[in-house]
Amino acid sequence: MHGPVLQDSKTKIVATVGPACQQPEQLADLIRAGVDVFRINTAHGSIADHEQKVMAIRQASKQVGCHVGILLDLAGPKIRLGELFCDPLQCDVGKTLTFIKEGAPQSDDQLTSTYPKLIDELQPGNHVMLADGQVALEVESVNADHAVCRVTAAGEVRSRQGINLPGVQLSVSALQRADIENAIWAADNEIDFISLSFVRNAGDVMSLRNVLTAHESEAMVIAKIEKPEALENLQDIVQAADGVMVARGDLGVEIDVAQTPVAQKRIIQVCNAMGKPVIVATQMLESMHHSVRPTRAEASDVANAILDGADACMLSGETAVGDYPLQSVQMMSRILSTTEQTLSERTALQERLEASDPTHLVHPITAAVTHAATVVAESIEAAMIIIATKSGSTAWVKSRSRSLIPTLAVSDRSASLRRMNLFWGIRPVAMSRMGPPAEIREQVCNWAKAEGSLKSGDRIVFVSGTGVVQNAHNSVVVYVVD
Template sequence: MALRKTKIVATLGPSSSEEGILERMIDAGVDVVRLNFSHGTAADHIARAELVRDICRRSGKPVGILCDLQGPKIRIGKFENDRILLKVGDPFILDAACKLGNQQRVGLDYKTLPSEVVPGAVLLLDDGRIVMHVDDVQNAEIFCTVTAGGMLSNNKGINRQGGGLSATALTLKDREDIRTAVALEADYIAVSFPRSGADIEIARQLVVDAGGHAAIVAKIERAEAIDALEEIIDASDVIMVARGDLGVEVGDAAVPGLQKRMIRMARLRNKLVITATQMLESMISNPIPTRAEVSDVANAVLDGTDAVMLSAETAAGHYPLESIQAMHRVCIEAEKEYDSQHLQQQINDEFGFIDEAIAMAAIHAAEHLNVKAIAALTKSGSSVTWLSRSNTNVPIYALTTERNTRRKLTLYRGVYPYHIEQPNDDLGHILYDAEETLLRLGAVQRDDLMMLTFGEPIGKAGGTNTLQIVKVGEHRREHR
């Protein structure tokens, strides 16, 4: 399989929980699996995580696990007959005191909504498919007029146009789910609907308190998050361009420009980016994507995203394996058009860390020599972050003794993580093993130039301070 820089995140669900299909999906190119905590039980998620780990142990391929928290449920309640049909001009009441809805009104799971809207507000239900204008608010009742109608069924979500609903990012359920995510050794935990950097810091502390090591993903899906984008990016390890709810709140036309801005800002801050939502939506029920979907995925790759994500396509669709294969093909082709346009800017920047300077020196040298591969010996993965931001065409092999580091690096664009033994601190022995690993992978051949970055003393986290350019075959262990 051709080396692909852009990583693929696949959501697990009923269509992808059987061992055989999941094994084929991983073999086809899944780098990270997403466990969606909006659906299923803790036992379901733990069982799927154990299955993924078991497949990885057998195959030798690392796959990261991302646990996606549900976040606040701003939803309507249920109807007597499960659904109603609304027409333009119909009056309708959102009633926080209503137990069971009918053609005239429906209840609210989010009981404080009447205190957070005023006459003139626009409410968007079911991802914007139903639109209501707020005419009046009286106690627990919100009196509306339908301005875009259609079928409305149980438990559909509510957004306010322009944002502004105050639901906390981390609910009691989310706090319990963080403990579940830590128990199943999640590599990434995604926070839904954060409004500020403080929401991310609270989640990070909850992970630490539970004894976890997961990196924190901020899902950008509220209008307020756009206003606080810099502080949210700085507080997180990864951002997710969550285009569904975001598009409902800010308007669909604003999303493409925001996607580009978010990816650019995250990369400049050396943070990772996942682009998500409806990327291959038609493949839920069709074996091939539309041309528009192909262009959408390719555009995200050209923007510089680290990863592209599949949701219902792999969780509940009829063609989970074909969706992975299509995503892989599109990424490979798009990457042929991607160049190192950001390299010179990075080379000219001042460096705040020694490992950052080593990484940029490695990239600069690799671009001017016929270097076939970069082998980064890493403990924490921090130096690999700098390498992955560089957009180099030289493949980056992250070699680590740390299991958790190896799994986290599955999300980094252009980085291929592998396990390496470190039985002692003998540098010659370790560098020889690194060279042999790349030879075994077919990344280099005898007499090729390869580059090694590592830290002395060996094994110190965040201590990359050395760069070597060697001809393959020159390193030999003293005692073989």
Template sequence: MHWRENPFLLTKILATVGPACNTPETFAEMIKAGVRVARINFSHGTFDDFKQALDIVREASEQTGIAVGILGDLCGPKIRTKEFAHGGISLNTDDNVRIVADESLIGYQDEETGTSYISTNYGLMVDEVQPNERIFINDGAVRLRVNGKGGEGKSRYLDCQCIVGGLVSNKKGINLPDSEISTPSVTDWDKECVKWSVENDLEYLALSFVRTADDISTLNNLLKEHGCDNNGRGGLKHLPIIAKIEKPQAIDDLDRICEKANAIMVARGDLGVEMDMATVPVIQKKIIANAHDWGKPVIVATQMLQSMINEATPTRAEVSDVAGAIMEGADAVMLSGETAVGRYPLEAATVMARTARVTEKEVSKERRKKRSSPPKRLQQNKRRTPALAHGVGVIVRDLQAKYVVVWTELGGTAQYMSQNRLCVPIIALSADKRTLRQMSLFFGVFPMHMDRPKDSLELTAALDRLFQLYNWADPGEPVVVCQGEPLGTPGITNTIRIHYVGDVQRMDWHDESEKAAGDNADVAASVAEKILTEGDKSS
């Protein structure tokens, strides 16, 4: 099936690349199923592994003709256990456990005393965790309580009691829900991954364990050292930052984080370990609403179809979870282990897309009854493009327009349209491939490559040809077109036009010379076909 036969899924699907989908052919099938952003998890693998994953996604994108963005997920200050003598130790309730400052110590269990010794990748933890505070290992499967501390130098330690027993093995995550930790927001490994991401033209970076907006600033400053500027100044490369909300401290600074980040991710795994699990659904709804207020895309992630790691079909609860996130307003939903190491990566992507499609139909019915309004923060800045985007929303509702079409140089216009949740497909045309890939995260936006038309006549003729070739709209149906005049200048979107499909000859031209050009629609259509053909070759 060629992708243009049924491309219009409004909600974006992210899939993690891993051994389960490590061929271009497999990932191409996942793209056809609905995946639009590929996640590379820097917590697992080497730079050779990451390059292989990137090449797989880029080749699959070429095969399908669909723009796919790549997100590099930084590890952040994740505390983990180090190595064990026999791969791990088994703890029972009330066992004594000593966590040591010496990061070189190999973990073991003393057969005479019964005390277990554990080292971590963050030796200063023994100084910052205090008596009576809790330590969770392996997503809370094993739980300890600190009874006291002692020792000097590398011999410093925490004496703990096991509250909930289980297996502790190499490189398992540690959460400290009661402690204030001073780990850097960007680690040395993260810095290497940032450099690699810039060099390899990734579209997004996700920052893990964000605690305050200052963590976003730290990463932005590092990006500037590598020639990137997310404020859009100086013509430098734009590498947007996705803030992963998974620490309780981030909830306290959520407003500033949403302001500084380019997008938000609700990372429910660690969030559900560090906070009362029962509060996570409420917090998820709050994060989504706050991100919308700032006009930022928001992704809901972690264990969405977890059972599909081993099973070909999901549980009903998992399907409800995906649908619930979309109904709350998530721009995107993410697959992690389901596609990275699961037995059914394609089936997981297909289930998620089908669930999204059915849910969108119901959500769209409700949204169409309401007057669209731009994000609250965008209403305050009095800028031209957000106002135009809001106007497009009103026109779409009043005319029952089937599509919005935007010409965009850098993707800003498409993002503003997306923020208004128009409930109709937004076909975003651009000559810049990187812009196309970055738009792959925006709700409702469908990036398509097109060589830059010389004027509005060529653009409109190309649109008619597009709708005719792929049977997306019938003659006479209204389409709202948004662009800048003159065409091709970034940052000056200033024109909204209502176009009826097939009606190139009766366009409302601004002057007589353009009207004369409009009369020769056949010539414009032939030019448009060339534009589209060349665009297809370079998609």
């Protein structure tokens, strides 16, 4: 058996792979620093590029000796500017810019987009945000061939930068042809998590799930919340998905930026209540693109995400293209570990998690036994909880307790081990064969002692199934290490 040494941080770290960290040796260093899941952004590169990243991640995982998860982030219907006549283009307040339907721009005040139906779906009074909200336009008039807009917030734009249309009802599907191709490739390559961009309703989530089911994929579907419509349909989306990502980049442009913190808290609360893992993403340590230290505001942002109940925090450009990818992961881990120490006191978060019903995730007996095991472990100050699991569902339920007692989840299924990397406070450990409970317990204890995580006299709580109740964990054993 093998797995990572127990680390201080229980909140999981997702790191984006890019030019700054795409070699196996670099990725191995990031795993050692605390990365649990690597993200591959399909908005950049081809399937051949993604294959190289997957190979490097799996080689790095083998070097370190643990099963790191991989998240494939589908680009979705991201609308972008076409090529500009004048690049870059300075947009001053009051300047008139015109989106044209066909042809290339013939002057610096003409714009094109990658979305063919843009002009058909714009109406006077709509707002158009360019370059992640740096430049704001208001639509003044629309006809069959063009839409005239006036600049209301000044700034500079470049070719191919993003267009956001807050409040505009678009007919474009959340799952594009390229997304379907990438999803099928992900299914064929046993990718663990697949996130869908610009989700608007539960139907978008089910479209992706149907593609994965048709290709016999066990990947967890992660819904990215970044549209106003998603907030309106939040409970249905969370119910349909296996997990959620608070994608604050586009969300902060699609809604008023002042509303973004409140929206984040609400999303996390709904996910906690429904037992779904939630990732907080975008600009968490933004200044570490070019600085070895984050700002105090960024450190507070990460800490508040944990206190709100996030299961994972994500690094984007900080690791993909930043100057300090390793230091960014190390800093994230330090902030997580320090913040988690405050969870030792009973919090409103813990009360909210315990009040929710986990029986929809697993057999009700498993849910009850897992809860009881955590209570027992807390009361006897156990050094460790060990869960023997095939699918990882029992570990999922345990993660909801936010107990600070180190928890190992043992499995002989590689896919389950990789998926458990997203579950708060769970450290997956691989076992070549799942034998009888007593045998598993002895092997895990011997391994943990060799790793320095256990010593003689420590108490552990072991959760397993005896086979008396089919498909359920029904046994809790308290064991003292020899």
